[in-house]
Amino acid sequence: KPMSVRMTNCGSLGWVTDKDGGYRYQPTHPETGRPWPAIPEALLALWNAVSSFGKPPEACLVNFYDPDAKMGLHQDRDETEFAAPVVSVSLGDxxxxxxxxxSRSDPTRSFRLSSGDVFVFGGESRLIFHGVDRIYPGTSTLLKNAGRINLTLRRVNP
Structure with a gap:
């Protein structure tokens, strides 16, 4: 099923998915064959400030949520390095x-994330199920049009 979130990447690896190859990390854009752009220095500095991990992220997944987009409950488990956290940055609505x-059957709770919020999935919370139930359009003036950008920094390999 196609995702309602538009995505791209930066870093030495990008997370991609398609019918033929499934979920995976790869060093090049699946359509252009070109390497992903570098992770911006400001995001690397944020990783160093909040991750408590000795190696830099290899991937930064950039998701754009329009006002109707959602992301079902899932785990971030396509990496082989689970000791590294996933650092999530919310921008926009x-x-x-x-x-x-x-476990998927564990109870859930919901709360709002605002533009500028940083959420770290690390230690025991590294593999928790999480998702986005809805976007609240017009709650930020950061983006010209409504929507939310989420950046997730990940260390993929040991």
Missing amino acids: QCLFRVGGV
């Missing part, structure tokens, strides 16, 4: 973010 436990 608020969203209703849902988190659960490490």
